[in-house]
């Protein structure tokens with residue numbers, strides 16, 4: 189049988205600028221052997237949850253630079269749950285104040301990565317959480 | 321409720337999950353395919369292929385939007401992008417161009433990595449198409465990057481194959497080199513807003529005259545007869561039309577949908593619809609049979625014995641052909 193492929197949706201919710209960071213992470217995940225579905229800029233939470241459903245992903249990675257993470261994260265988690273995708277893990281990368289991290293984790297975000305995080309760490313943690 | 325029943329009832333999560341099982345060729349996927357098979361055979365399968373960046377995803381986006389808005393058809397899309405041969409990973413980016421379809425439950429986009437084997441991609445694509453077909457999608461579109469054998473294999477799945485070209489890719493239109501023109505039922509010159517569109521179309525037209533047979537041989541009541549081409553209004557012959565489009569602007573899309581419908585009609589009238597279905601099912605059968613026989617052979621043949629025979633081939637004691645004969649004989653003892 190074929191080895192288990194980790195499928196990751198990389199999305200950029202919100203209206204802010206560029207997706208350079210998201211692309212760097214997408215490529216790093218690909219280089220780690222994962223299948224990354226890239227959806228591009230300006231995704232609404234509804235678009236992200238809909239794509240996650242259709243693609244049956246294991247992981248949703250969000251790149252949020254706008255500061256809107258405390259609104260976007262719970263909304264996306266809620267939509268995933270409503271769709272029945274309770275086992276999907278959600279990671280956030282971007283500019284997230286340290287103080288928000290515990291709250292995000294408590295609401296069900298599996299990992300939070302600031303600008304200083306290495307792609308190696310992100311890859312490693314996704315692997316650990318999905319494959320164990 | 322069984323997962324298959326859920327799919328037939330329109331449960332999108334159940335559908336998405338079974339697609340994964342089918343893609344991974346798991347026992348669960350295989351048994352779902354078996355249960356779904358009686359419900360298949362209704363969808364119109366459209367292949368969309370062409371060189372990288374010609375605008376295939378943008379075209380599919382607008383075409384599907386047309387089907388949703390004007391024809392009320394449910395459409396599924398399988399968008400295939402290559403896997404990295406080095407890491408096995410992939411970045412699948414076709415959804416970026418298909419944002420117009422977001423939020424519409426009558427459209428379903430599934431991205432897929434080409435993964436390792438040539439035969440494997442064709443098999444999993446065929447399976448996923450069957451799942452969508454059974455789930456009641458009227459049209460299933462498969463987008464592939466036109467590069468090699470696997471695209472040709474996938475095109476063979478389709479009732480109607482679109483080959484997408486665009487101006488400005490250089491004089492040598494890559495897809496033509498790959499011999500992909502021969503599989504085209506409809507040629508699309510996308511990016512018709514770009515300079516050079518006349519040249520691209522002219523090049524295509526002249527290549528088409530070469531690629532397209534000037535006469536086709538038909539078997540009629542056991543006797544062969546030759547039909548000269550072009551024969552207008554001859555239902556037995558389809559000459560691939562060329563359609564210009566601007567996918568970023570939805571220009572030429574309605575006309576393209578018209579040509580696709582005309583091709584489907586042609587297939588039905590000429591009997592080619594049935595023969596394509598049969599050809600597809602028999603090649604699927606053949607591939608599965610090959611896999612199954614290979615697995616059976618492997619399970620019966622001790623590794624050591626196989627290696628011994630292989631060794632005799634390496635030393636030129638046996639030819640590969642003799643070795644195969646010997647191995648097969650040993651395996652059915």
Ligand SMILES: Nc1nc2c(ncn2[C@@H]2O[C@H](COP(=O)(O)OP(=O)(O)OP(=O)(O)O)[C@@H](O)[C@H]2O)c(=O)[nH]1
Pocket residue numbers: 371372373374375376377378379414417465510511512513514565566567568569
């Ligand atoms: N000017 C112009 N640009 C277009 C048109 N259609 C698509 N594009 C642009 O061409 C680029 C590639 O479009 P895609 O739809 O991603 O092309 P593709 O063939 O699916 O690409 P791959 O899947 O990577 O092979 C994008 O920047 C599109 O916006 C068109 O009709 N005119």
Ligand SMILES: [Mg+2]
Pocket residue numbers: 376377378413414463
């Ligand atoms: Mg594409």
